[in-house]
Amino acid sequence: FQAEDGIRDLVRSRGLGDVYKRQGIDASNIRGGGGLTHLVELLRTANPVLHDFDRIIVWGERMTLDAFEDQQWLIKYEISEFYSGLMKRTIFQCFFLTQAAQDEGCDVLFVPGGSYVGNFNNVVTMSQNLLPFQISELRRYGLTFFTFKLLLLRLVQSYSFRKSDGVIFLTKYAKNSVLEIAGKLNGKLCIIPHGINPRFLNKPKPQFSINDYDDTHPYHLLYVSIIDQYKHQWHVIEAVASLRKMGFPIVLDLVGPSYRSSLRRLKATIAKFDKEGCWVNYHGSVPFEELHMYYAKAHLGIFASSCENMPIILLETMASGLPIACSNMGPMPEVLGEAGVYFNPEQSEDIFRALHYLIKSPKLRDELAQSSYERSLRYTWERCAVKTFTFLATFK
8 A cells, every 4th residue: 555654644734633433435336327426525525534534435336436536544355246145245244344444453434325234333324316215106107016026125234324333415305305214213313415526616607597498499497317207207298288388489498317217208298299309309328428518508498307315416407507497306405595596397387387487487497497506505525525424534
C-alpha cells in the first residue's frame, strides 16, 4: 500500500497520533443507477482522513469497482460473480464479508444497498429503495414474481434496518415511510440527501411567450425517468395531447430505459394519441454522461413519479434551470418546495391543468425556474460526503 506513510503523516499532523479507523463498504449489490452514482460521487469527493479514517475497503463486482476513481486511501476487493442474486449475496455477507471485514480491522461496515444479514459489529445501512415499503405502489404490479421479489426485499431490509447500529435516510418522507412498515429502529438515524453532478448546473434561460413558438421551432417538454408503472408516462402523454388539441406547438421528449411490460403500455399510448409520430419522442436509455445535454435543450421539465426515496432526476431538472411541473406525491414537495407547480400524477386532467398554467405564463415560469435553481444549489456531493463520513465516524 504505497500511500500508507503519507496518510499516517497527514493523520499525525492533525494531532491524532496513531489513532485512526478503517471503514468497510459492502458494494456487492451496487451495479448501476442511483446507487452506483451515489457511491462513485461519495468516494470521489470524500476526504476520509479528515474524519479519522485512514483506509476505505470496498467489496464489489469488477464493473462496480472499476467505476471508482483510484485513491491513496481506497482498497478494492473483487468478489466472485457467483454471488450475484439476493440469496447468493446473503451467503457472501454471512460467511465471507463479515470475516473479511474483521480480518481487515474495519471499525465500521457501511452497507449503502440497505440489505445486510451478517453479524459484524457497527453496521450502518442506507435506505435507497422505497418501492418495497409502499403497498399502494406494489399493487400496480399485480401477482407477479417482481411483486414477490419486492416483498422479500422489504422483509430483508426491515430486518437489516432494525439490526443496524445506524441507518441513513435520504429524505424525511422516506424515513417516515420505512418506520411505518419496519417499526421502531434501535440504531442512530440520520437524514443525508444525495447531491447533484455540477455539469447539470445551468442558470435559467429567458422565458418567452408560447406564441413565440411554432411547429418548426416547438416548445420542448422533457420527462427523464425509467419507463415503469409508477412513473405514469402514459398520463403525461394524454395530458400533452389535450394541450396539442388547443393548438399549443409543443413536443414531449421522454428519456430513460424501460421495463418490457411498461414499454408496451407506453407504445400503445403513443400509438393512440400520436399516430403519425409527430410530437412524442422516446429516446430510450441515454448514457449518464450525455444526459445534461437533453436538459439543456428543453424548455420545461416534468416529473410525474408517485414513488421516490430521493428524486435525483427532479434535482437534475432543478439544477438545469427549467420551470417544473411536478408530482405532488412522495418526497417531491419536500425537495422542490414552492418552486414548482404540482399535480396528481395518476390523473391526466390534473397534469394538463399544471402544464397549461405554466405554459401560459412566462413570468411564472421565470420565477419558478430561478427559485428551483437556487434551491438545487443546496444539494452537493461534497456536503453529502462530509455528512456521511461524519456520521460513520461516530461508530467505533
